[in-house]
Amino acid sequence: MSPAAAFRDYDARARARIIAATTGRPGRAGLAWRVLVRVVAFTARRSWMFTRASGTWAVKNPGLPVIGLVLAMLWYGVLTLAEWPGDRTTGPLLLLVAAMVPGLFLGVWAASFPRHYRRTMNARDIRRAWPANANDCGLGRTERDGTLRLSKLRKVTHQAGAVVLRVETFAGQTLDTVRRAAPAIATAYGAYGYDTVAVKPRVIDLVLFSTARLARRDAVLPDPARVTTDVVPVGRTRGGEPCTMQIIGRHTLVVGVSGAGKGSVLWSVVGGLAPAIHAGIVRLWGVDLKKGLEVWTGRALFGHAADSAEDALQVLRALLRVIDERGAAMRGVSRLHVPAAGDPLHVLVIDELADLMAYSDSDIRREAERLVSKILTQGRALGVVVVACVQNPRQDSLGGTRSLYTQKIALRLDSDSETEMVLGGLVDLAPAHTINRNDPGTAYLVTEDGTPQLVRFDYWPDDLIRLTALHYAAPAEHTAPLPRGGDDAVNAWATASAKAAVRLPAGDDHEVPAPRQRKPRAPRKPRAPRAPRQAAAKAPATEEVPS
Numbered sequence: 001m002s003p004a005a006a007f008r009d010y011d012a013r014a015r016a017r018i019i020a021a022t023t024g025r026p027g028r029a030g031l032a033w034r035v036l037v038r039v040v041a042f043t044a045r046r047s048w049m050f051t052r053a054s055g056t057w058a059v060k061n062p063g064l065p066v067i068g069l070v071l072a073m074l075w076y077g078v079l080t081l082a083e084w085p086g087d088r089t090t091g092p093l094l095l096l097v098a099a100m101v102p103g104l105f106l107g108v109w110a111a112s113f114p115r116h117y118r119r120t121m122n123a124r125d126i127r128r129a130w131p132a133n134a135n136d137c138g139l140g141r142t143e144r145d146g147t148l149r150l151s152k153l154r155k156v157t158h159q160a161g162a163v164v165l166r167v168e169t170f171a172g173q174t175l176d177t178v179r180r181a182a183p184a185i186a187t188a189y190g191a192y193g194y195d196t197v198a199v200k201p202r203v204i205d206l207v208l209f210s211t212a213r214l215a216r217r218d219a220v221l222p223d224p225a226r227v228t229t230d231v232v233p234v235g236r237t238r239g240g241e242p243c244t245m246q247i248i249g250r251h252t253l254v255v256g257v258s259g260a261g262k263g264s265v266l267w268s269v270v271g272g273l274a275p276a277i278h279a280g281i282v283r284l285w286g287v288d289l290k291k292g293l294e295v296w297t298g299r300a301l302f303g304h305a306a307d308s309a310e311d312a313l314q315v316l317r318a319l320l321r322v323i324d325e326r327g328a329a330m331r332g333v334s335r336l337h338v339p340a341a342g343d344p345l346h347v348l349v350i351d352e353l354a355d356l357m358a359y360s361d362s363d364i365r366r367e368a369e370r371l372v373s374k375i376l377t378q379g380r381a382l383g384v385v386v387v388a389c390v391q392n393p394r395q396d397s398l399g400g401t402r403s404l405y406t407q408k409i410a411l412r413l414d415s416d417s418e419t420e421m422v423l424g425g426l427v428d429l430a431p432a433h434t435i436n437r438n439d440p441g442t443a444y445l446v447t448e449d450g451t452p453q454l455v456r457f458d459y460w461p462d463d464l465i466r467l468t469a470l471h472y473a474a475p476a477e478h479t480a481p482l483p484r485g486g487d488d489a490v491n492a493w494a495t496a497s498a499k500a501a502v503r504l505p506a507g508d509d510h511e512v513p514a515p516r517q518r519k520p521r522a523p524r525k526p527r528a529p530r531a532p533r534q535a536a537a538k539a540p541a542t543e544e545v546p547s
């Protein structure tokens, strides 16, 4: 262990000891400690706000306090020289306080309503800087008479994680003028990103993001009442609100370098669908050619899972068969499949698409590309959708399928060219290559309408995945398990459910490996007559007869 790591470890252990001995103590002693810590923290924070606000005012407006201080000192000096018999300090002190009144007022405001104070001051600073920034960033024009005309900053409002500047254009400008200037304005104000939202023909909102790092959050066991195939909760947005992701009618491509957190995205989707899987409204198919490490952690949620390229092709063919049969059944009746128990939404989850599309034998690669392309082009209206994860967004990893995904998730990427490959022209609005490497699970989610959103996907620890699989195992008629070695609970469940019949569309070239058939039971042997007790006690142990 390096000295720095050893110190961190020591520090963490020391902190844990202090917490256990104070706020972590059970009973009243622990409660008293917790209350004390909160009161001290509250008082310290508010005092700091007071000092900072009044101090900032004094630094920015030194005239009044300095004059007040000089006058107060002179007053005190005169009284002292004159050997004034009465009180010599109250008068000069009151004078000093009077000179500081605006600063004290700000301090009280900041201590009483810190958020309101911060936002108001921030909006004031933004307004003050607007003329210079707007001019420098191309939102100004010098008229013939020499006057400078600027786009008008109508309003500054705050959202969680962002400041919104409402800008009004003048004749000669378009909303695109503001959109083009947006990156420069965001940089001028030190924002971490920006977005633009048209409000009216002449008015546009410029959203400047004040944070690029979202806090980590662990997922919890899915709510059994939340049986949904439409949207699933996946994490938190920049403003801290819950973020949802549409599943039905969308093919989703998830791209991120190794360690970027593709697992979080995958399990957020699977976990969000878990109650619907258990209810038989969603059927999950898994392709995991990375030795099945990801999918097999929650194997019981998957109706069928493939960990070899040949098996993966079988899965793709089976899904194509579903598409063919549904297409025939829905033709002239409906244009959109509505999932129901017995007629589920089929969700194919592929972990590391490149293993199938780039690193397999050439025959398999070609066939996989053909099948995946067909599923992507025909599946979504017929209730067959794909969630595919890949590390590298280059052509060879995705074949010709990249443009067929209707929803993209860009986790951390290596370069702006990779971001461009995934998100096209959204590089400026969704710079996935700038995501901090210490924030795995952070991604830009770009929905079908092309709006990017920064999201931190929930983290799914292995234990939670196993627990979810146990709680929400796929119904028996959805399972065609390929039991593997290992004796964890989920594998035991999968092995036990091998007896379940697979309901897959029949067809020569659409077969999936059949489940293991149970051997027919041997007829019962007739029971041997019981020996008398004494004789039985003396007799040597005999082989037990199965009942």
Ligand SMILES: Nc1ncnc2c1ncn2[C@@H]1O[C@H](COP(=O)(O)OP(=O)(O)OP(=O)(O)O)[C@@H](O)[C@H]1O
Pocket: 216, 217, 256, 257, 258, 259, 260, 261, 262, 263, 264, 391, 439, 440, 441, 442, 456, 457, 458, 459, 460
């Ligand atoms: N949402 C998250 N919040 C916090 N930490 C996370 C999150 N997602 C992943 N991590 C951390 O990052 C590590 C790597 O995550 P993960 O295995 O999902 O990456 P990956 O993109 O699938 O990598 P690879 O392509 O190599 O499999 C995890 O072991 C975990 O410690």
